Structure formats: C-alpha cells, structure tokens
Amino acid sequence: AQSVTxxxxxxxxxxxxxxxxxxxxxxxxxxxxxxxxxxxxQGLQLLLxxxxxxxxxxxxxxxxxxxxxxxxSFHLTKPSAHMSDAAEYFCAVKTYNFNKFYFGSGxxxxxxx
Amino acid sequence: xxxxxxSPRYKIIEKRQSVAFWCNxxxxxxxxxxxxxxxxxxxxxxxxxxxxxxVDDSQLPKDRFSAERLKGVDSTLKIQPAxxxxxxxxxxxxxxxxxxxxxxxxxxxxx
Numbered sequence: 001a002q003s004v005t006x007x008x009x010x011x012x013x014x015x016x017x018x019x020x021x022x023x024x025x026x027x028x029x030x031x032x033x034x035x036x037x038x039x040x041x042q043g044l045q046l047l048l049x050x051x052x053x054x055x056x057x058x059x060x061x062x063x064x065x066x067x068x069x070x071x072x073s074f075h076l077t078k079p080s081a082h083m084s085d086a087a088e089y090f091c092a093v094k095t096y097n098f099n100k101f102y103f104g105s106g107x108x109x110x111x112x113x
Numbered sequence: 114x115x116x117x118x119x120s121p122r123y124k125i126i127e128k129r130q131s132v133a134f135w136c137n138x139x140x141x142x143x144x145x146x147x148x149x150x151x152x153x154x155x156x157x158x159x160x161x162x163x164x165x166x167x168v169d170d171s172q173l174p175k176d177r178f179s180a181e182r183l184k185g186v187d188s189t190l191k192i193q194p195a196x197x198x199x200x201x202x203x204x205x206x207x208x209x210x211x212x213x214x215x216x217x218x219x220x221x222x223x224x
Contacts, residue, residue: 036215044156044204044215051211090155094213098168099144101206101213103155 006091006104014112019063019078021107023091026072032094033074035065038106039087047089050074061085086111115139117216119205125222131193134219138186138207144168145182146213147190148204156204162188195223 007022025031035047048059055067065076076089091104118137126132138145143164148156159178160170164185173180177196182188192199200223206213 043217046212046214049211094208098161098163099208100158100161100169101146101208102158103148105155 004091004093004102004104006089006107008107009105010108010110012110012112013081015083016080019076019081019085019109021076021089021091021109023065023074023076023104024072025074025091025093027093027095029096030067030069030072031096033065033067034092034094035059035063035074035076036090036092036103037061037087038090044090047076081109081111083111083113085109117205117207117214119203119216119219121219122217123220123222125224126195128197128223129194131191132195132221133192134190134203134205134221136188136190136205136216138188138205139209139212139214142207142209142212142214143185144208144213145188146204146206146208147180147188148206149201150204150218151201159190192221195221197223199223 003026005024033050036044050067058064094101145162147159150156161168162182165182180190202218204218206215
C-alpha cells in the first residue's frame with residue numbers, strides 16, 4: 001500500500017528565507033507525485049506535479065520540487081518566502097494502477113515578518 | 114473548462130439526522146473521489162469510482178455512509194445517521210489523465 005510521510009506538521013520561516021517542506025513516499029514503483037496548497041477556509045489548489053521526465057518540477061508562485069528516486073522523496077522548496085505563502089501544504093501520490101490518490105498529513109507553513 | 118462542482122457548500126445538521134452531498138465532476142473524467150477532511154488533518158479517501166464502478170471504499174464507514182455514481186457522471190455521498198465526529202469538509206475530485214482536480218468542498222457541522 002502507498003503511504004506519504006510529511007516531516008514536520010508545522011514549519012516556521014522568516015520572510016525572505018528558504019522554504020523547505022519534506023515529503024517521502026513508500027512504493028516499490030515510483031508513483032505520480034503532487035503538491036497542493038490550502039489557504040484557510042479555501043479548497044485545495046495544485047502547486048505542481050511530477051509524472052515523468054525532468055525530475056525538477058516548477059510550479060506556481062515560485063515553488064519547485066525535485067523527485068529523487070533513490071531517496072523516495074519529493075521535497076518542496078522556494079528560495080524566498082513571502083508572507084502570502086502562509087498556508088497548509090499537502091504532498092500526495094497517485095498510483096499507476098487504478099489512479100488511487102493518497103495525501104500526506106500536511107505541513108502548516110508560517111512566515112514571520 | 115468548468116471545474117468540479119459541489120453542493121451544498123455548507124450544511125448544519127443535528128446528530129442522528131441524515132445529509133446528502135452532490136458532486137458534478139469535470140466533463141469526461143472517468144475517476145471520481147470523495148474525501149473527508151477533518152479540521153487539522155489531511156484529506157482521507159472515503160471512496161473512489163472509476164466510471165460507475167467502485168475502485169476503493171475500504172475507508173468508508175459503510176454502516177452510515179453510502180455513495181453512488183449514477184451513469185458514471187454525477188455522484189452523491191450520504192450520511193445516515195450523522196454523528197458529531199462526521200463534522201468535516203467533504204471534498205469531491207475528479208481526474209482523467211492528469212489531476213485530480215478538487216471541488217470547493219462541503220463543510221458539514223453536526224451539532
């Protein structure tokens with residue numbers, strides 16, 4: 001069975017600092033990988049996804065993530081945090097078979113002025 | 114292209130009452146998901162349909178929850194009777210090759 005682990009339920013960074021949100025998956029076959037963002041009282045918005053091809057994926061709002069098969073990781077980064085980045089971020093995996101889709105438990109990002 | 118539609122957006126009911134949620138996926142999307150998101154937690158898959166067949170309902174509390182997808186398009190999720198712990202946002206999503214794409218959700222409060 002697939003599982004997604006997000007290390008750190010809360011991450012706090014200063015405005016302008018690097019953002020790093022960690023995600024690891026468990027699977028013998030690399031799945032499709034996603035990051036979603038959820039602002040308070042809003043729905044889930046797709047940030048970026050990896051399916052095949054280039055392992056460094058660029059998304060919206062300056063975020064990017066790198067698929068590392070050897071580490072079974074798909075960490076999300078942004079070089080310089082902005083106050084508007086404060087939200088909850090979810091990593092997710094989608095299996096090749098049957099399109100099953102599982103979320104991690106989420107990481108709340110706090111950005112300090 | 115229109116997104117995933119859900120209704121109602123908000124619902125308040127008393128425990129032991131019943132409630133139903135409706136989802137209209139993106140046109141042509143064969144896969145439809147229902148998730149439950151309790152405050153402070155990640156979304157939990159309740160049921161997944163491929164066209165009008167169930168792919169995974171292993172986490173659906175079948176004693177009180179039911180779902181159907183008529184003609185492989187719209188879907189309804191029902192809770193009967195509701196419990197306090199069912200208070201959550203219920204998310205519907207659909208996908209074809211990409212996605213999934215999520216609807217705005219229905220916020221259910223059980224009092």
